[in-house]
Amino acid sequence: MTAASDTRPVAGDAETAIRTRRSTIRLTGPAPGPDELLDLLAAAATAPDHGQLRPWRVIAICGDARVRLGEAAAEAAPTADLAERIAAKHLRAPLMLGLVFQPRDHPTIPRWEQLAATSAMATTLLLLLDVRGWGGVWFGGPYPDAPQVRKHLGLGGDEQLLGYLYVGTPVPGEASRLRATADVRAKLSWLGGATA
Numbered sequence: 001m002t003a004a005s006d007t008r009p010v011a012g013d014a015e016t017a018i019r020t021r022r023s024t025i026r027l028t029g030p031a032p033g034p035d036e037l038l039d040l041l042a043a044a045a046t047a048p049d050h051g052q053l054r055p056w057r058v059i060a061i062c063g064d065a066r067v068r069l070g071e072a073a074a075e076a077a078p079t080a081d082l083a084e085r086i087a088a089k090h091l092r093a094p095l096m097l098g099l100v101f102q103p104r105d106h107p108t109i110p111r112w113e114q115l116a117a118t119s120a121m122a123t124t125l126l127l128l129l130d131v132r133g134w135g136g137v138w139f140g141g142p143y144p145d146a147p148q149v150r151k152h153l154g155l156g157g158d159e160q161l162l163g164y165l166y167v168g169t170p171v172p173g174e175a176s177r178l179r180a181t182a183d184v185r186a187k188l189s190w191l192g193g194a195t196a
């Protein structure tokens with residue numbers, strides 16, 4: 001019998017993936033197709049999720065559907081100039097993944113835990129895209145709460161659009177953007193004395 005530890009990646013691989021992931025803003029085609037997207041979502045759905053409620057769904061938007069969604073969002077813009085720019089934002093990547101939060105009424109699992117689980121899934125999905133060589137970035141909009149956008153996407157009354165993961169192939173030639181290690185010393189406190 002194979003021990004679980006034999007089938008797991010060495011810790012360094014995962015850590016390198018996490019430390020080197022960057023959001024990619026300049027994206028071109030291709031993007032993952034339906035089968036790969038399902039596979040990626042199944043993997044991302046392993047993120048911590050109290051009760052495995054999976055309180056989310058994903059709307060994949062590609063091709064001309066981006067244009068139509070852009071037109072719906074543009075209707076919410078206060079000026080014609082902004083409307084044009086809002087519409088154009090929907091064409092920045094070949095694939096948009098609308099991330100829809102679906103909070104459930106649950107006796108012991110509060111809404112905030114469900115939102116945290118949804119965020120964990122999305123973050124895991126971004127990491128998986130990155131390690132497979134796809135580019136992706138999470139943007140909160142445009143206009144996730146606009147009635148025109150909600151109607152166009154068919155959102156239910158209790159559903160909330162948490163923006164989009166914009167996905168595609170990184171535009172070649174972008175300089176590597178390795179990040180400096182964050183100074184998180186002020187973010188950590190101990191009660192009871194630090195362990196060795």
Ligand SMILES: Cc1cc2nc3c(=O)[nH]c(=O)nc-3n(C[C@H](O)[C@H](O)[C@H](O)COP(=O)(O)O)c2cc1C
Pocket residue numbers: 021022023024137138139140141162163
């Ligand atoms: C929920 C969420 C919404 C975001 N919305 C925006 C946004 O609307 N505009 C923006 O410039 N960055 C936004 N960001 C930040 C980018 O996704 C990204 O993290 C940032 O550009 C830093 O890049 P990095 O992931 O390589 O560190 C958002 C991040 C999250 C988690």
